[in-house]
Amino acid sequence: MILRGIASVSEELDLQQYVLRYWETQFSHLRPIRRGRTRYYRQDDVELVAGIRHMLHRQGFTIAGVKQVFKNKGPAFVRSIGRSEAAGDAYLDTCIGGIEEAELSPEQRSALAAALSDPAMCRALAEVAVAQVAHRGDP
Structure with a gap:
């Protein structure tokens, strides 16, 4: 298992580190490994962050809207968005459902x-x- 630090993840996804820390407080499924004060992100965590970022920044969801997606579709769906595997129809279904x-x-x-x-x-x-x-x- 490859673990990545917050600096690496924030640079790859073009997010500030404080945004990642804030999202941890908002999305219970986002739980990187912590050793002391250091956060280590697994690949699943990175895909989850990428999915959250895509929904918030590209698709125009609010944080409440993303939480609703987690509730209705689950974290695997959000990860699939992060991996760019979610089809346009799935996005449409999510929006209409909301x-x-x-x-x-x-x-x-x-x-x-x-x-x-x-x-x-x-x-x-x-x-x-x-x-x-x-x-x-x-x-």
Whole structure:
């Protein structure tokens, strides 16, 4: 088993070390080996970080959204994203699964599904869905 330090992982994935440490507090599945104050990342950890990074930085997920992916799909799915093995359809399914609680019309759902390849359009439509969910409890 090859173990890598935080500096090596942060350089490879173009992330600051403090980001990796923060993500450890947010994602319970990310647990590098610790010896004293030093963190050592296994290959599975590196793939998990790469998957988290891809979802947050490339696909526009929030931390809560990534946590939902962990809950619904599991860490193996996130690792597969880190290895670039997750197909576009799997990403689409993940996004659609995360917005099912919103009260969207069939036209809005169709537009959202079509817009997933365009992050700016996707974010605008997702904000509409989030606003609808947030206002459900308003009298």
